[in-house]
Amino acid sequence: MRAPDAVRLFSNAQVSKHNTEVTLPDAKKVLLRRATDVYLGYRSDEERDRAVAKVEKLGQADTVNLPRKMALAANKPYVFTCNIDVKDGLVNGAAGTFTAVHWKLGTRMKIVDPWLQFEASEQERLLN
Numbered sequence: 001m002r003a004p005d006a007v008r009l010f011s012n013a014q015v016s017k018h019n020t021e022v023t024l025p026d027a028k029k030v031l032l033r034r035a036t037d038v039y040l041g042y043r044s045d046e047e048r049d050r051a052v053a054k055v056e057k058l059g060q061a062d063t064v065n066l067p068r069k070m071a072l073a074a075n076k077p078y079v080f081t082c083n084i085d086v087k088d089g090l091v092n093g094a095a096g097t098f099t100a101v102h103w104k105l106g107t108r109m110k111i112v113d114p115w116l117q118f119e120a121s122e123q124e125r126l127l128n
Contacts, residue, residue, distance in 0.1 A: 012060065
């Protein structure tokens with residue numbers, strides 16, 4: 001049965017397999033980006049080190065399904081799998097195309113800002 005407008009339900013494992021075996025191999029350049037965690041409110045370096053060690057042991061299911069590493073390929077679509085910033089529209093299901101990277105000045109090793117281009121929402125189109 002062909003149902004092009006049907007809702008698709010996939011497991012995280014199926015999505016990861018699709019991304020690594022189908023989507024990324026035809027990309028001209030793929031950047032591997034490691035998550036940057038921020039630790040606030042610790043009282044000592046030892047307390048911070050314990051928090052870092054604990055987070056390193058967490059599985060993806062324990063971090064709202066946010067991966068530890070993410071492959072970024074230019075001109076490929078990306079879909080958010082959790083709410084990041086509702087006010088700015090970075091919500092579960094929002095889709096954008098990865099378009100550019102801002103690097104730390106003087107280095108090609110430190111990504112400062114990855115850029116995603118989003119289509120205008122239906123509400124924005126109606127206002128314009």
